[in-house]
Amino acid sequence: MVLAPKSRIALRLNAEPCDVAFAPHKTLLEVLREDLNLTGTKHGCELGECGTCTVLLDGRPVLSCLVLGLACDGHAVDTIEGLAGAGLHPLQTAFADLGAAQCGYCTPAFLLAAHALLAANPKPSRDDIKQALSGNLCRCTGYIKIYEAVELAAARLRGERAEPAPETLYGRR
Amino acid sequence: MGGADHPAALRVIGKALRKVDAVAKVTGATKFADDLALPRMLYAKLLRSTQPHARILGVDASKAQQLEGVRAVLTGKDFPIPFGILPVSQDEHALCPDTVRFIGDPVAAVAATTEEIATAALDLIDVRYEPLRPIASAADAVAHPEPRIHEYGDSGNLHKLIHLEFGDVDEGFAAADLVREDLFFFEGNTHLPMEQHAALAEWSADGKVTVWSSTQTPHYVHRALAKVLELPAARIRVIATPNGGGFGGKSDPFSHEIVVARLAMITGRPVKITLTREEVFYCHRGRHPTLMWVKTGVTRDGAITGMHFRSLLDGGGYGSYGVASTYYTGALQTVTYKVPRYKFQGARAFTNKPPCGPKRGHGTPQPRYALEVHLDKLAEQLNMDPAELRLNHLQPPNSLTANYLRVGSMGLGDCIRKVVDGSGWKRKFRQLPHGQGVGFACSSYLSGAGLPIYWNHMPHSGVQLKLDRSGGVTVFCGSTEIGQGSDSILASIVAEVLGVDPFEIRVVTADTDLTPVDLGSYSSRVTLMSGNAALQAAERAREIIVPHVAKRLEVPGDRVVFADGRVFDAQDPGRGMSFAEAVQAAESVVGTVGTTGSYTPPQSAGRYRGAGVGPSPAYSYSACVAAVDVDPDTGIVRVPTIWIAHDVGRCINAASAIGQIEGSVYMGLGETLMEEMAYRENRHVVHKIPSLLEYKSPTTLEMCDVITYIIEDPDPNGPYGAKEVGQGPLLPVMPAVANAVYDAVGVRVDEIPITPEKVLKALKKKGRGDGGEGGRIGPTSFPDIPWPEATRVPPPWEGGDGKAIDQAATLAGGVREERQH
Numbered sequence: 004m005v006l007a008p009k010s011r012i013a014l015r016l017n018a019e020p021c022d023v024a025f026a027p028h029k030t031l032l033e034v035l036r037e038d039l040n041l042t043g044t045k046h047g048c049e050l051g052e053c054g055t056c057t058v059l060l061d062g063r064p065v066l067s068c069l070v071l072g073l074a075c076d077g078h079a080v081d082t083i084e085g086l087a088g089a090g091l092h093p094l095q096t097a098f099a100d101l102g103a104a105q106c107g108y109c110t111p112a113f114l115l116a117a118h119a120l121l122a123a124n125p126k127p128s129r130d131d132i133k134q135a136l137s138g139n140l141c142r143c144t145g146y147i148k149i150y151e152a153v154e155l156a157a158a159r160l161r162g163e164r165a166e167p168a169p170e171t172l173y174g175r176r
Numbered sequence: 177m178g179g180a181d182h183p184a185a186l187r188v189i190g191k192a193l194r195k196v197d198a199v200a201k202v203t204g205a206t207k208f209a210d211d212l213a214l215p216r217m218l219y220a221k222l223l224r225s226t227q228p229h230a231r232i233l234g235v236d237a238s239k240a241q242q243l244e245g246v247r248a249v250l251t252g253k254d255f256p257i258p259f260g261i262l263p264v265s266q267d268e269h270a271l272c273p274d275t276v277r278f279i280g281d282p283v284a285a286v287a288a289t290t291e292e293i294a295t296a297a298l299d300l301i302d303v304r305y306e307p308l309r310p311i312a313s314a315a316d317a318v319a320h321p322e323p324r325i326h327e328y329g330d331s332g333n334l335h336k337l338i339h340l341e342f343g344d345v346d347e348g349f350a351a352a353d354l355v356r357e358d359l360f361f362f363e364g365n366t367h368l369p370m371e372q373h374a375a376l377a378e379w380s381a382d383g384k385v386t387v388w389s390s391t392q393t394p395h396y397v398h399r400a401l402a403k404v405l406e407l408p409a410a411r412i413r414v415i416a417t418p419n420g421g422g423f424g425g426k427s428d429p430f431s432h433e434i435v436v437a438r439l440a441m442i443t444g445r446p447v448k449i450t451l452t453r454e455e456v457f458y459c460h461r462g463r464h465p466t467l468m469w470v471k472t473g474v475t476r477d478g479a480i481t482g483m484h485f486r487s488l489l490d491g492g493g494y495g496s497y498g499v500a501s502t503y504y505t506g507a508l509q510t511v512t513y514k515v516p517r518y519k520f521q522g523a524r525a526f527t528n529k530p531p532c533g534p535k536r537g538h539g540t541p542q543p544r545y546a547l548e549v550h551l552d553k554l555a556e557q558l559n560m561d562p563a564e565l566r567l568n569h570l571q572p573p574n575s576l577t578a579n580y581l582r583v584g585s586m587g588l589g590d591c592i593r594k595v596v597d598g599s600g601w602k603r604k605f606r607q608l609p610h611g612q613g614v615g616f617a618c619s620s621y622l623s624g625a626g627l628p629i630y631w632n633h634m635p636h637s638g639v640q641l642k643l644d645r646s647g648g649v650t651v652f653c654g655s656t657e658i659g660q661g662s663d664s665i666l667a668s669i670v671a672e673v674l675g676v677d678p679f680e681i682r683v684v685t686a687d688t689d690l691t692p693v694d695l696g697s698y699s700s701r702v703t704l705m706s707g708n709a710a711l712q713a714a715e716r717a718r719e720i721i722v723p724h725v726a727k728r729l730e731v732p733g734d735r736v737v738f739a740d741g742r743v744f745d746a747q748d749p750g751r752g753m754s755f756a757e758a759v760q761a762a763e764s765v766v767g768t769v770g771t772t773g774s775y776t777p778p779q780s781a782g783r784y785r786g787a788g789v790g791p792s793p794a795y796s797y798s799a800c801v802a803a804v805d806v807d808p809d810t811g812i813v814r815v816p817t818i819w820i821a822h823d824v825g826r827c828i829n830a831a832s833a834i835g836q837i838e839g840s841v842y843m844g845l846g847e848t849l850m851e852e853m854a855y856r857e858n859r860h861v862v863h864k865i866p867s868l869l870e871y872k873s874p875t876t877l878e879m880c881d882v883i884t885y886i887i888e889d890p891d892p893n894g895p896y897g898a899k900e901v902g903q904g905p906l907l908p909v910m911p912a913v914a915n916a917v918y919d920a921v922g923v924r925v926d927e928i929p930i931t932p933e934k935v936l937k938a939l940k941k942k943g944r945g946d947g948g949e950g951g952r953i954g955p956t957s958f959p960d961i962p963w964p965e966a967t968r969v970p971p972p973w974e975g976g977d978g979k980a981i982d983q984a985a986t987l988a989g990g991v992r993e994e995r996q997h
Contacts, residue, residue, distance in 0.1 A: 042211035043204020045420070047370045048453040052868040055370055083204035091202065099198035102835040106659025107201025108208060108370045108420030133876040140868065142370055142421050143659050145842030146879045148835055172192035173830045174837075174886040175598060 012076035017085025025072055031065075032056045034072035035082060043083035043111050047140070054139035057112035058082050064116045064138075083111035086118065093159045094118060097152035101167055105143035112139050117153045125161055127153070187739060188672040189896050192831035195664040196683060197418070197657065209374035209390040209417040214446035217376070218247055220436050221294040221449070223284040223301050224458060225276035228528035228861045229325065230305035232274055235284055239300040245293035247443045249301070250285045250435060259400040261393075261428045261533075263630050265335075265495025267326055270404060270434040276305070277325055277493030278529050279862055280458025282431045287439040287447050310528040312861050314467065314490040317525035318959045325493060325526040331962050335491055336502050336524040340786055341966040342578040343517030343974055345473075348482020352473025354557055358550045359469050359955045362542035362910075362928045364490065365851040366462035367535050368873055371420020373459060374450040375433045377440035385441060386413040389433050392422040392656050393696030396629070398688045400429035401437055412437075416686035419658035419697075423843070424534040426658070427698045428461050428496055457866035461533030462853060464501055464524070465490040466542040469958040470550050478558055478565035482517040485509055486958060487543060489524040489532070496533035498524050500629075500789050504539025507790030509547055510577035511620045512588060512797070513569045516971065518578040523961050528861050530853075534698060536843055536903050540621065541910060545928060548617035548911030552918070561605065562915070563596050563616050573889075578971040580782035580978045584794050585899070587823030587889030588618060591799035594821040594885040599801040606919060611806050613920025617911035618799045621904030623825075623894065624701025626780045626791030635774035637705035638692030641670065641713040643721075643769040647741075647756025649674060650682040651713075654694035655706040657685060660902050661832040662702045666710045668828050669895055673714035675738030676755055692772070700900030703828060704793055705775045707895035713773030720769055724761040725753065778893065783978040784969045793893035796900045797823040800841075800908035804916040808939055811932035813849060813917055818909065821885035825899030834884055836901040841882050844909025846874045850929055926954025 009024040016039070025038040032049070035041045035058070047055035049068045056067040059081035086092045091099065094114050104110040113136060120127055120135040127135070132153050133146075141149065151171050158165035170176075200206045237249040252273030260266040272283050284301050288294035311317045311325060311333055321332020330337040349355045375389040385407065391397050394416040402409040419426055432449045439447040451459065467488040473481040487505040491498045506520030537544075555562035566588075571577060573586035595616075596602065604614045628636060640652040651670050655662045663683045671678035684690055694706050718738060725743050726733040729751055737746045744752025753761070763769050780791030801819040806812070818841050827833045850872040854864040865871050890897020910928050918924050923938035934953045942951025970976030 036211075042207070045208070045371070046210075047372070048868045050453070050867065050869070052453075053370065087203055091199065095199075095202040098202045099194050100831075102195065102198075102831045104198060104201040105661075105835055105839065106369070106371070106419060106421045107197070107206050108659075110201050111204040114202065137876045140370060140873060140875065142368055142423065142843070142873070143839050144835060145838040145840075145882065146876050147838045147882055150876075170884075172834065174834055174884040175594075176885075 010073055012073060014075050014077065015079040017081055027073055029072045030068050031058065031070040031072050031075055031080070032067035035067060041082050041084050045108055045111060055109050055112050057115050057139060059115050059119055062119060062122065064119045081115065083114060086114060094153070094156040097156040101148045101152045101155065101171060103144060103148040103152035109139060109141045113141065113149055121157050121160060125157060127157060186672060188668050188678055190827050190830060193668070193678065193829055195661050195832065196667045196679060197663055206418050208371055208420050209376060209388055210450045212376050212388055214376065214378060217446040217448055218287040218289060218439070218443060219291040219294045220285055220287045220439055220447050221298055222282045222432060222435065223298045225272065225279055225281040225283050227276055227305045227307055228279050228310040229308040230276050231308065232272060232276065232283065233304040233306050236302040237284060240286060240297040243293065243297045243300060245289040246286060246297045247289065247445070248287045248439050250438060252283065254438065255404060255434070257404045257406070259404050259429055260495050261396060261497055261629065262495060262499055264499055267328070267495045270431045280455070280530055281493065285435045285439065287443055310861050311526065313527060314465065314488050314525040315959055317527055318961060325528065329526065333526045334523055335495065335526050336499050337964050338502060338506065338520065338522040338786060339963045339966045340506065340579070341519040341968050343971045345482040345484050345517045345519040348517040349473040352481040353476045354554065355471065355473045356550070356554055356557065357469065357471040358553065358926065359958060360546040360549065360926045361955045362466045362545055364463050364465035364532060364853040365847050366457060366460055366853050366871070367423035367425030368871065369419070369421030369423060369425055372451045372453060372456050373426060373430065373432065374448070375436050376446060376448040377436040378446045379440040379444060384411045384413065385437050386415065387433060387437050388415045388417050390419050390426055391416045391433070392419060392426045392658055392698055394656060394686050394688055395654060395693050395695055397429045397433055401434060404434050405437060413689040416656045419656065422658040422697060423536045424538060424698060425459070425461055427534055427696065430459060453868055454866040457863060458530050460492065460530035461496050463535040464532040464539065466505060467955055467958060468543060468546040470546055472550060472554060474554055474558065476558065477568065478555065478560050479569050480513060480515050483509060483515050484519040485543060486521045488959065488961065490527050491524045492527055492529045492531035494531040496531045498532065501532070501534065501539035503786060503789035505543045507579065508540050508620055509543060510579050511571055511581055511583055511795050512618055513566060514571055515578055516973070521963050529855055537621065537906050538699065541907050544619045544907045545910040545914070548908065549914050549926065552915040563592055563601060566618055567592050576781055576972045579790060580787060581790050582781055584893055585825060585889040585891040586797060587887040588797035588799060590887045590889065591797055591821035591823055592618065594887065595799045595801045595819040598883060598885065599819040601801055611808060611920055613804050613806065613916040613918070615802045615912045615914065615916030615919055617908040617915060618797070619904060619907030620795045620797050621900060621907060622699055622792035623704040623794040623796060623900040624777065624792055625699045626777045626793065627788045628695060635709070635776045636701065637694040637709040637775045639706065639709040639713040639773040640692055641717050641771045643717055643759050645756065645760045645763055647754065647759060648682065649676060650684060651710060652684045652691045653706050653710065654691040655685050655702050656697040658697045660697065660702070660836065661829060662697060662706065664832065665703050665707050665828050669707055669710045670714045673711065673718055673738070674755065675743065676741055700903045703898050703900065704894050707828065707898060708775040709773040711773065711895045713771045716771035716773065717769065720766060720771065721758050721762045724765055725758050728761055781978050784967055784980040786967060787978070794825060794891040794899045796904040798905045798908050800912040802909065802912035802916045804913060804920050806917055806920040806935060808921055811935035811939065813930055813935060815845060815880040815913060817881045817883065819883045820905055821887055822901060822905045823887040823889050823899065824901045825891045825894045826888050826897035827886060828896065828898050830886065833886055833901045837884050837905045838882050840903065840905035841909055842874060842879055844906040845880060848910045848913045848928060848930060850931070852929055923951035924954065926952060
């Protein structure tokens with residue numbers, strides 16, 4: 004088999020300029036994982052069904068398994084690797100503290116989808132959260148700790164001094 | 177076990193702490209198997225059978241071998257040695273040598289320089305098949321002993337037949353005021369972990385192979401690799417990468433793990449394989465489709481006088497854990513309510529479909545669903561509240577059951593009271609408007625199997641502890657992190673004993689080169705077993721340190737306290753030293769400080785053939801109330817809320833326990849309403865829906881609210897009293913919802929999943945008035961099965977000693993064989 008010559012694009016990746024060369028048929032998912040070694044973005048089906056490969060393209064959640072790498076030339080891509088600064092992002096802190104990540108495989112995708120939600124809607128209702136995350140499957144948590152973590156992070160991002168309710172962590176009495 | 181004596185002083189145990197790997201998981205830093213890559217790595221692909229049942233006449237791989245970039249091609253003749261998880265079912269080959277048994281059975285493998293080339297090479301391999309009649313279902317297997325799918329098994333295409341009787345059930349039925357029989361069917365479903373299985377193998381020129389794999393059972397993979405590759409186990413290293421979800425689906429040794437190891441050995445290069453989502457459906461090992469018949473006698477007040485249970489499991493193409501699964505469909509009926517006489521007949525069929533195996537609850541959710549709906553029907557006939565009926569006849573704590581399971585702590589009564597009060601059960605049951613309903617169910621599960629999969633006398637879990645002069649503590653254990661929090665359990669227990677911060681403890685797990693054996697993350701065994709091993713290792717470390725600190729502080733040893741990173745005098749906390757200084761005090765005198773801990777479950781009471789499946793050091797208990805809204809026009813069942821109480825013995829980490837309960841409820845809800853492995857029987861058992869889009873699982877829009885109550889009834893066998901929480905809370909969801917559907921619209925869907933189509937059918941039947949019991953959808957008969965003679969075991973209250981009657985002569989051999997399960 005003859006290998007196709009690589010194509011080269013320039014993008015803003017996690018707020019930094021980046022250029023990368025890759026086989027032109029590759030999806031953004033493959034470019035991130037294989038050509039940029041950013042393995043924080045996961046795959047569950049590579050058919051656009053599970054949401055596990057969600058990244059942000061110009062701030063909007065997209066399924067990176069359905070986006071051609073070439074289509075990202077000149078655009079901004081954010082992955083889980085760019086979410087934390089010197090410390091964890093409030094969403095990450097809340098996910099960690101509440102156990103919203105169990106196996107952790109779908110977690111990067113949920114965090115990015117939630118990040119996009121909070122950017123657009125700083126005070127989402129439970130239903131808003133369910134709708135925003137309805138394209139992401141999680142088999143471990145039953146989603147509840149994820150909702151609670153998003154709500155906690157949203158409150159903290161609004162500057163409120165929020166703490167998880169006792170039943171969130173210890174159950175009902 | 178230790179630890180339970182001083183709960184008041186607990187600093188770590190029971191708190192809702194972050195898991196020790198939480199930060200890695202929320203930053204995407206955790207390395208799953210497919211995240212690994214090595215220089216010069218090759219990519220492997222498997223060619224899978226397009227036939228459900230066929231003889232392989234020939235495999236021509238010559239064209240594939242010539243493709244540029246292909247480095248190796250393997251076929252069945254490269255793997256003459258069979259393997260399998262159970263010693264009695266060594267019926268798989270890494271690549272099929274002569275027969276394929278389901279669509280998706282691996283036939284050939286390729287390693288190439290890119291994934292694209294490997295995929296292209298598969299198309300160049302020519303396999304000639306001679307089709308055989310496929311066996312499409314368990315009923316088909318009963319009706320057609322030929323052609324046999326395997327040359328072994330109890331009868332024709334029946335892999336396993338079991339017949340156990342504990343007391344005379346007919347006597348029990350004669351003493352009953354009411355005897356009832358019911359039939360149920362539980363469709364198969366699959367684990368659907370978000371991470372596809374992946375494995376990477378590296379061969380080094382000094383003759384050693386390393387395999388990284390998303391497996392729940394690195395120890396069993398290690399054994400299978402040694403057997404099939406004919407390498408000394410000491411030259412094989414298996415590292416289980418953190419699993420991106422397992423739920424039982426990564427508990428068998430798999431073809432792809434063996435194939436990449438062999439390919440690495442042949443090519444001298446690292447070889448990786450990542451299964452496609454479609455292939456994950458073919459690996460399966462999920463819930464067995466199970467047909468069940470149950471007959472129970474009760475007195476007027478609801479006391480059970482006798483129970484007879486039959487199950488027929490559709491096992492798929494290979495043995496997997498199936499013999500154990502079959503026993504499990506008859507094992508735990510006795511641990512919730514008093515069952516004085518009990519009879520179980522179980523059969524597992526081979527069929528030409530992906531093999532079934534252990535999914536969360538392993539063999540027990542199907543019978544639990546049947547039993548709890550059956551009891552709901554009995555309660556109605558007795559005009560009793562179904563929660564009261566159960567509450568009045570609980571199996572007592574510290575007791576033996578009819579089938580010789582030893583129940584220790586038993587918090588089911590508290591669980592029932594919590595969900596009944598919390599849900600407002602008494603003012604809702606049979607009182608809600610048409611279309612709304614509530615349903616009730618209970619369950620129990622193991623905290624680890626009492627016996628190992630292969631017969632041996634060694635511990636089930638081992639821990640090594642290294643303490644060094646920096647104050648650093650490292651825990652080494654073979655246990656495997658699959659998202660359930662097993663690494664955190666180890667850190668929490670060691671931190672509690674040694675008084676250090678759990679986040680300062682290093683945890684090294686699931687590496688056969690570095691860590692002592694733990695049997696794996698299955699049967700809800702890890703918290704209890706690795707927890708006990710960690711507790712023993714930590715207490716031994718404490719014992720090493722105490723005399724040296726006591727000497728320096730000039731106090732008796734029993735006044736030395738370990739807490740908050742310090743070691744000090746209990747009567748004068750200001751007098752003491754840092755933990756690091758305490759380790760140095762010991763190391764200066766005794767040298768390097770290291771300890772081990774191990775755990776072996778207590779001997780089980782049953783001594784009959786088949787007694788090996790069911791015993792556990794401790795049983796967890798759950799009670800559940802489900803609320804439903806049923807739309808009579810569409811048949812759609814919505815579940816707004818589930819109330820669940822779980823007796824966990826004691827929480828090691830409260831947040832983790834809640835997470836396991838909510839996750840179990842979620843998975844149970846999916847099984848109840850939508851999840852099914854469905855095949856086109858009339859089209860050669862082709863899997864209908866091997867994709868995440870078509871295999872329906874709950875999204876955020878279907879998931880219910882969950883109100884969770886944690887009940888702590890410490891068990892003396894658990895570390896700090898802890899029992900399991902990862903699987904048990906799944907079990908009552910299916911029957912609770914089924915019972916709630918009946919409460920809402922008066923129809924019985926005696927089949928899982930409860931799809932809108934079935935609800936509508938039942939409602940139509942009810943409308944026509946031909947449904948009996950207000951409309952019922954479900955199986956109507958149980959096939960005739962050539963059951964073997966019963967193994968008769970008198971229950972303890974009939975003077976039994978756990979042995980079968982008339983089996984004394986064959987006992988030794990029988991127990992030995994059966995205990996391997």
